[in-house]
Amino acid sequence: MTVGSIDVVAGIIVRDDRFLAARRSLSMSESGFWEFPGGKVEAEETLGQALARELEEELSIAIDAxxxxxxxxxxxxxxxxxxxxHLVTEFSGAPTPREGQELAWITCEEARGYSFLPADEEILSELSACLQTR
Incomplete structure (x- = not known):
């Protein structure tokens, strides 16, 4: 039985053949795991609004595309x-860790050596194929 549902947005921020991965800080649940930046969608927010807010809060960037x-x-x-x-293909600003997280621009192949959150881990092989067709 489902008690309730939560919607979460994640930004796969792409630059050339790399994407931005964030390592959860010690103060966060599941600390030490790598993830795609993002977070919960708040009431009355669209997915795009939530993504823009989360990436600005976490990384000080504005998404353009x-x-x-x-x-x-x-x-x-x-x-x-x-x-x-979400694939984020254009953004303004330099990603800056605002929540104590570590950041790394990595390829899908390099991602195999990182411990990603399970939900993010599941899509890495699909992401590799997606980025190769860009």
Missing amino acids: FSLWKVKEKKVKGRAIRLFF
């Missing part, structure tokens, strides 16, 4: 979590 790429649904402790993965 993005598109919804994948949607995944997970159940965690009886709660449905819908993950909306």
Whole structure:
């Protein structure tokens, strides 16, 4: 039985053949894991508004061009979590870690040596094919 659902946006920020990965800080749950930056969609927000807010809050960047790429649904402790993965292909500003996270521009091949959150890990092979066709 699903108690409630949470919508989460994630930004796959792309530059050439690399994407930006963020390592969760010690103060966060699941610290040490790598992830695509993003967070929860707040009430009355569109997915695009949530993505823009989260990336500005976490990285001090403004998104200029993005598109919804994948949607995944997970159940965690009886709660449905819908993950909306967006490809961010243009942005303004230099990504700056504002929440104590570590940042790295990596290729999909290099990502194999990183410990990603399970939901993010699941799409890495699909992301490799997507980036190769860009």
